[in-house]
Amino acid sequence: MESILQPWPWYISGPLIALIMFVLIYFGKTFGMSSNLRTFCTLAGAGKKTKFFDFNWKSQKWNLTVVLGAIIGGFIAHHYLSIPTNIDLNPKTVSELSQLGFENAGKTLLPAELYSWDSVFSIKGLTILIIGGFLVGFGTRYAGGCTSGHAITGLSSLQLPSLVAVIGFFIGGLIMIHLVFPLIFG
Known part of the structure; x- marks a missing residue:
């Protein structure tokens, strides 16, 4: 099984x-x-x-x-x-997340520090949801589609704008995780 x-x-x-x-x-x-x-x-x-x-x-x-x-x-x-299982994260990533206050880094897929009801309904959590939702909505509209649309449909049909959008998504993700994320949780 x-x-x-x-x-x-x-x-x-x-x-x-x-x-x-x-x-x-x-x-x-x-x-x-x-x-x-x-x-x-x-x-x-x-x-x-x-x-x-x-x-x-x-x-x-x-x-x-x-x-x-x-x-x-x-x-x-x-x-x-x-089945419940640990996530195979790089030890350096686990260490960095632990330094940012994530207690179960590598143990759960959805960390309670972000996804518990207490976190979501805090001032910080609501602010993150509102600003993040606005940025995702704006970015999706500006790019003419979302990550799944561009990365799956656009790339599979060889659309250059989708390639540019997917590269932009990755750059945005890198900026978020290396620059913005530590500011929010550091």
């Missing part, structure tokens, strides 16, 4: 992602999660206030099933297909 609970190897998951991308491209669809946020805003009536949200959301019903599948799949994977 334990072998079933291991992550799928690259030679199974990689071709499956490629197959899904081929099917989406064949049917003229693109994959990305940020477009679903636009659809949810349209469903909530944002199209009455802003022209960007005024579109036929029914043409995106298929993409809403991707969100539902991600939620259900994540639940199933977490509760039924995974």
